[in-house]
Amino acid sequence: MGFGKKKRGAYKNKNKPVEATKEGEEKKQKYFDERKPYADIERDNEDFKSYYQSQEILSPEEFEVFYQFIKTILPSTFRITGSKSTAMEILEVVEKVYVPSMQNVEIDGHRIEPPKPLPWYPDNLGWQVNAPRLVIKKSPEFQKFHKFMVTETEAGNISRQEAVSMVPPLLMDIKPDQWVLDMCAAPGSKTAQIIEAVDSSNKLNEMPTGLVVANDADYKRSHMLVHQSKRLQSPCFMATNHDGAHFPNIHVPRDDTPEGQLELPWQFDRVLCDVPCSGDGTIRKNEKIWDNWSVAGGLQLHSTQVQIFARGCQLVKVGGRIVYSTCSFNPIENEAVVAEVLRQTKGAVQLVDVSTQLPELKRKPGLRTWKVTNKEGVYLNSLEDIAEDRQRKKFPASAFPPTSEEADSMHLERCIRIYPHQQDTGGFFVAVFEKVAPLTATDRVSLARMEGKAIADADLEEAKKEMEITASETAAAATTESSGDGGESPEATSSSEEVIPAKRAGEEVEVATKKVKTGKGEEKLFEGKPKRDVPGIKEAPFEMMSPSSPDLDEITEFYGLDAKFPRDQFLLRSEGTAKGRSLYFVSSSIKKVLESKDFARLQTVNTGVRLFVRQSTTMLEKGCPFRLTSEGLPLLDLVMTDKRRITVTMEALKTLLVEAFPIMEQFPEHVQQQVAAIEMGCCIVHVDKEEEKESQMTVPIVLPVWKGKNSLNVLLNKKDKRSLSQRIFGVVPEATPDHLVQRSTENQELRQEADRKAALLAAEEEEQKDL
Numbered sequence: 133m134g135f136g137k138k139k140r141g142a143y144k145n146k147n148k149p150v151e152a153t154k155e156g157e158e159k160k161q162k163y164f165d166e167r168k169p170y171a172d173i174e175r176d177n178e179d180f181k182s183y184y185q186s187q188e189i190l191s192p193e194e195f196e197v198f199y200q201f202i203k204t205i206l207p208s209t210f211r212i213t214g215s216k217s218t219a220m221e222i223l224e225v226v227e228k229v230y231v232p233s234m235q236n237v238e239i240d241g242h243r244i245e246p247p248k249p250l251p252w253y254p255d256n257l258g259w260q261v262n263a264p265r266l267v268i269k270k271s272p273e274f275q276k277f278h279k280f281m282v283t284e285t286e287a288g289n290i291s292r293q294e295a296v297s298m299v300p301p302l303l304m305d306i307k308p309d310q311w312v313l314d315m316c317a318a319p320g321s322k323t324a325q326i327i328e329a330v331d332s333s334n335k336l337n338e339m340p341t342g343l344v345v346a347n348d349a350d351y352k353r354s355h356m357l358v359h360q361s362k363r364l365q366s367p368c369f370m371a372t373n374h375d376g377a378h379f380p381n382i383h384v385p386r387d388d389t390p391e392g393q394l395e396l397p398w399q400f401d402r403v404l405c406d407v408p409c410s411g412d413g414t415i416r417k418n419e420k421i422w423d424n425w426s427v428a429g430g431l432q433l434h435s436t437q438v439q440i441f442a443r444g445c446q447l448v449k450v451g452g453r454i455v456y457s458t459c460s461f462n463p464i465e466n467e468a469v470v471a472e473v474l475r476q477t478k479g480a481v482q483l484v485d486v487s488t489q490l491p492e493l494k495r496k497p498g499l500r501t502w503k504v505t506n507k508e509g510v511y512l513n514s515l516e517d518i519a520e521d522r523q524r525k526k527f528p529a530s531a532f533p534p535t536s537e538e539a540d541s542m543h544l545e546r547c548i549r550i551y552p553h554q555q556d557t558g559g560f561f562v563a564v565f566e567k568v569a570p571l572t573a574t575d576r577v578s579l580a581r582m583e584g585k586a587i588a589d590a591d592l593e594e595a596k597k598e599m600e601i602t603a604s605e606t607a608a609a610a611t612t613e614s615s616g617d618g619g620e621s622p623e624a625t626s627s628s629e630e631v632i633p634a635k636r637a638g639e640e641v642e643v644a645t646k647k648v649k650t651g652k653g654e655e656k657l658f659e660g661k662p663k664r665d666v667p668g669i670k671e672a673p674f675e676m677m678s679p680s681s682p683d684l685d686e687i688t689e690f691y692g693l694d695a696k697f698p699r700d701q702f703l704l705r706s707e708g709t710a711k712g713r714s715l716y717f718v719s720s721s722i723k724k725v726l727e728s729k730d731f732a733r734l735q736t737v738n739t740g741v742r743l744f745v746r747q748s749t750t751m752l753e754k755g756c757p758f759r760l761t762s763e764g765l766p767l768l769d770l771v772m773t774d775k776r777r778i779t780v781t782m783e784a785l786k787t788l789l790v791e792a793f794p795i796m797e798q799f800p801e802h803v804q805q806q807v808a809a810i811e812m813g814c815c816i817v818h819v820d821k822e823e824e825k826e827s828q829m830t831v832p833i834v835l836p837v838w839k840g841k842n843s844l845n846v847l848l849n850k851k852d853k854r855s856l857s858q859r860i861f862g863v864v865p866e867a868t869p870d871h872l873v874q875r876s877t878e879n880q881e882l883r884q885e886a887d888r889k890a891a892l893l894a895a896e897e898e899e900q901k902d903l
């Protein structure tokens with residue numbers, strides 16, 4: 133495989149049928165010699181084959197093509213990420229520099245295709261590369277591109293993500309500043325897409341106001357979300373750690389809540405349920421699935437999937453969208469879950485026809501019927517076919533297919549199935565829903581409020597009760613009732629309101645972790661309150677900072693912050709002496725969550741973008757005690773006046789990015805003059821507009837720098853500095869603290885050395901970002 137740590141890749145023309153000839157196979161093997169560690173895996177599994185043949189997921193002829201195709205290696209795919217402007221700049225480099233350079237690469241008489249955009253991904257920001265190791269080794273052009281990819285991936289401008297996994301967020305139809313919940317979010321590739329969509333308004337001089345809650349029940353994995361989202365640096369992002377089926381109700385006042393009126397639990401505009409699944413759609417990548425696949429995996433996961441999805445339906449607002457997805461082919465994890473939740477929600481939630489969305493994406497309709505089989509492959513028509521009570525419990529009633537009339541009314545064909553052979557991808561299942569009518573009393577009250585109608589007393593009473601109740605029971609009870617899992621009658625379907633049991637807020641939910649064997653290995657399923665007992669991870673408290681804090685006065689004065697800057701959205705995240713060292717900024721929506729009276733109920737892992745850091749005293753003689761951070765700059769650039777801004781030429785920018793610690797004399801006169809007029813400390817550097825245009829840069833460069841007595845140093849971490857320097861000047865920057873020491877002792881005065889040390893300290897702090 134081409135990039136980063138990946139081992140394998142593919143060389144294949146997607147439009148060509150699979151080459152099944154001996155010669156074809158040998159040729160392919162040559163290009164994929166990195167498959168060797170897995171060579172002893174036999175890419176054949178009779179149970180898998182006969183199970184899916186019997187499910188009639190495809191016609192017999194097409195199934196053969198599918199079955200041959202899943203034995204081939206998955207090509208590498210990536211997304212160009214980040215803010216729209218940076219993404220467009222990176223895209224231009226890929227399209228105009230790298231792709232043309234790779235047009236005529238031939239290896240051993242074999243033409244190698246250059247990277248190509250995924251035709252269905254908007255704005256050409258999704259790409260596919262068929263470049264196995266051998267190609268990278270033998271082709272200087274591919275080698276160059278590989279280096280570019282590694283650098284930009286490290287800097288967070290490019291994200292490797294399986295093509296099909298990019299589909300669900302696109303179908304969520306997210307609008308800027310919406311409230312979005314990602315219920316099973318780790319490791320967070322889809323969350324990153326969601327953040328990009330919520331933060332994409334690019335409104336001049338306006339802070340993003342949305343909310344993205346990324347949740348995962350696995351405590352360790354929920355910390356992966358923090359890393360993934362860090363590079364996007366959104367004030368709208370919050371990571372939480374709950375069982376999705378028990379995701380809590382948090383009272384959050386909405387803008388339309390009249391004074392003194394009932395505050396309702398949060399409701400989201402969009403919800404994603406990318407649930408834990410058996411994962412056999414990833415078989416091209418996870419070759420272990422060939423060895424481990426079994427019928428049982430899907431059956432064991434079904435009930436948890438229903439519970440998470442059912443809870444998601446409660447949390448989305450009327451008129452909102454909810455997307456359910458898995459990377460499994462199995463109807464028990466897909467259409468059966470969809471059917472059960474449609475049954476439970478009694479028309480409040482409907483499948484949306486998304487056939488006109490992403491028109492270039494090849495797909496097949498959802499199944500209207502399927503078969504439930506036991507381990508031995510015997511078909512079961514219903515629970516009555518199972519004699520033994522203990523055995524019966526292994527088969528949730530809701531795993532069985534609906535009647536033909538029910539399937540008609542549910543429009544199961546609106547679900548989307550994506551098969552690998554259709555466009556050389558992994559396999560995926562996606563279903564898009566809209567909440568078209570109230571499901572809970574909270575829905576009814578908030579809908580009446582929105583429409584300016586009178587609120588029925590009974591609804592108010594009911595909504596109050598719902599708010600008193602922890603979310604867990606609603607979902608769990610609803611599912612148990614209707615699924616028959618756990619011995620309940622399969623006929624007993626009930627709306628969530630009717631089955632809310634009397635468990636009160638604050639009561640703890642029991643912890644239960646279920647391990648389910650899937651093809652991928654083991655899938656951990658969490659039911660209840662997840663354990664937070666991971667050594668070495670310490671949660672810092674979340675505390676809003678007073679808008680009248682003297683620190684904020686000082687910052688406002690020193691940096692010339694616009695009067696419109698929302699001073700009431702700062703967050704402190706440390707205790708003891710470290711308290712107030714870093715100032716984080718959150719969106720107005722996150723602030724409401726943090727100030728909710730129920731906030732303690734929310735297991736928050738992280739939130740906020742670090743804007744300012746209190747500097748080490750060695751850096752300061754006078755000036756502001758707070759320095760800027762690079763991650764905060766996109767936000768601060770909107771609200772800082774010209775008081776601490778410097779405009780530089782491209783030549784001066786090169787000195788800043790390439791030199792380790794440049795002294796003032798290395799900069800042209802115009803830079804020296806501007807710098808001389810500014811008090812020591814942090815400022816923002818821009819490139820002269822005309823020069824920027826001439827150098828064909830598509831996005832304006834804005835960087836934080838440290839102005840010392842005799843030096844000017846850029847405050848970027850190593851990765852970002854390297855990425856920028858390589859992208860703009862094609863040069864790897866100097867980075868040697870030894871050189872700093874040597875040069876300063878040989879040539880410079882002590883004063884200059886102190887300046888550089890100050891800058892070095894700031895850069896080091898930048899490296900160690902966060903607690």
Ligand SMILES: C[S@@+](CC[C@H](N)C(=O)[O-])C[C@H]1O[C@@H](n2cnc3c(N)ncnc32)[C@H](O)[C@@H]1O
Nearest residue numbers: 316317318319320321322349350375376406658
């Ligand atoms: C398919 S993965 C999610 C992939 C993710 N959406 C992405 O795009 O990167 C499923 C996730 O669900 C989590 N999970 C398992 N049981 C859960 C539960 N009851 N509630 C919430 N998350 C759960 C797992 O820890 C796992 O990270």
